[in-house]
Amino acid sequence: MSKRPTITQKQRLTIVNGMLGFVVLILILQLWLFTSTMESYLGGDYVIIWPAVFVSLACVLLNLGLLVYLGRLDHTYDTAEDARYARRTPVDHSQYI
Amino acid sequence: MSRFPDGKPAREQPQWRQDFPIDWPQDQYVSRRDLLKFCVMISAGFVVGQGWIGWLASRATEEPPRKHLAKIDDIEIGDSLLFSYPKESDRCLLVRLDEDEFVAFNQKCTHLTCAVVPEPEKDRFNCPCHNGFFDIRTGRPTAGPPRRPLPQIVLEITDGDIFAVGVDLRAS
Numbered sequence: 497m498s499k500r501p502t503i504t505q506k507q508r509l510t511i512v513n514g515m516l517g518f519v520v521l522i523l524i525l526q527l528w529l530f531t532s533t534m535e536s537y538l539g540g541d542y543v544i545i546w547p548a549v550f551v552s553l554a555c556v557l558l559n560l561g562l563l564v565y566l567g568r569l570d571h572t573y574d575t576a577e578d579a580r581y582a583r584r585t586p587v588d589h590s591q592y593i
Numbered sequence: 594m595s596r597f598p599d600g601k602p603a604r605e606q607p608q609w610r611q612d613f614p615i616d617w618p619q620d621q622y623v624s625r626r627d628l629l630k631f632c633v634m635i636s637a638g639f640v641v642g643q644g645w646i647g648w649l650a651s652r653a654t655e656e657p658p659r660k661h662l663a664k665i666d667d668i669e670i671g672d673s674l675l676f677s678y679p680k681e682s683d684r685c686l687l688v689r690l691d692e693d694e695f696v697a698f699n700q701k702c703t704h705l706t707c708a709v710v711p712e713p714e715k716d717r718f719n720c721p722c723h724n725g726f727f728d729i730r731t732g733r734p735t736a737g738p739p740r741r742p743l744p745q746i747v748l749e750i751t752d753g754d755i756f757a758v759g760v761d762l763r764a765s
Contacts, residue, residue, distance in 0.1 A: 509625075512625050512626065512629070513625065515629060516625055516628060516629055516632070519629060519632045519633065519636070520632060522636065523632055523635060523636055523639075526636055526639040526640075527639065529639070529643070530639050530642055530643055533643055533646050534646060535740075535741070537646050537649065537650055538703070538741065538762075539741050539762055539763055540744070540761075540762020540763060541762075542650045545643075545646055545647045545650050546647055548643060549640070549643045549644055549646075549647050552639055552640045552643050553640050555636060555639075555640075556633070556636045556637050556639070556640045559632070559633045559636045560633060562629075562633075563629065563630065563633050566626065566629065
């Protein structure tokens with residue numbers, strides 16, 4: 497039976513940073529989409545509104561997928577000791593400031 | 594507490610801070626994960642906003658009414674008439690440019706909805722709020738911050754009477 501791959505804390509941090517950058521880019525895209533849709537609506541051009549809604553929905557589903565993956569990521573640990581440590585010790589956030 | 598605001602050790606803090614220790618750095622800390630969740634929530638908010646615009650657009654399918662505005666002889670060349678069309682809250686301007694030339698536009702500036710003022714002698718509408726100008730014949734912005742043209746009211750002239758019969762919204 498194959499062993500589930502483990503990810504170190506440093507690798508998790510890198511993945512989270514990458515996810516955050518990607519999500520922010522998607523958010524900027526959605527902001528542009530929203531302002532364009534509003535401009536078109538105010539100008540009486542209703543053709544692009546619903547396609548823009550579906551594209552925005554696809555973007556949010558992508559973001560949700562990343563969030564779900566992040567949740568799964570939190571359940572992988574380098575070693576069993578690492579998992580026990582994470583459960584017992586409160587996280588010292590000052591190292592990330 | 595992880596860190597006191599003034600940076601001094603615990604024993605040098607005033608009594609009230611020792612009695613009510615609020616760990617502000619801990620309290621204000623936002624992890625990357627929390628930021629990610631917040632961004633996804635904002636993303637969902639955008640979808641809701643666009644869905645709302647789609648709903649508004651689907652409601653705007655009513656036929657505009659036919660409204661009598663004035664008789665041709667009631668308006669001199671270079672004069673204008675204020676009226677409401679299609680709803681009472683939609684204030685519009687009818688301007689007589691020439692013997693046979695009438696134009697009508699919505700009075701709301703497309704920048705920030707200030708009321709535009711007709712200046713037929715200069716062939717333009719002037720928005721005094723932010724110095725926006727529109728061409729008096731086409732309603733298209735010629736200067737200033739407005740980017741979209743004024744919605745044009747479709748006119749029909751029959752037997753000396755002027756009627757408003759529709760609204761031509763234009764994106765550009």
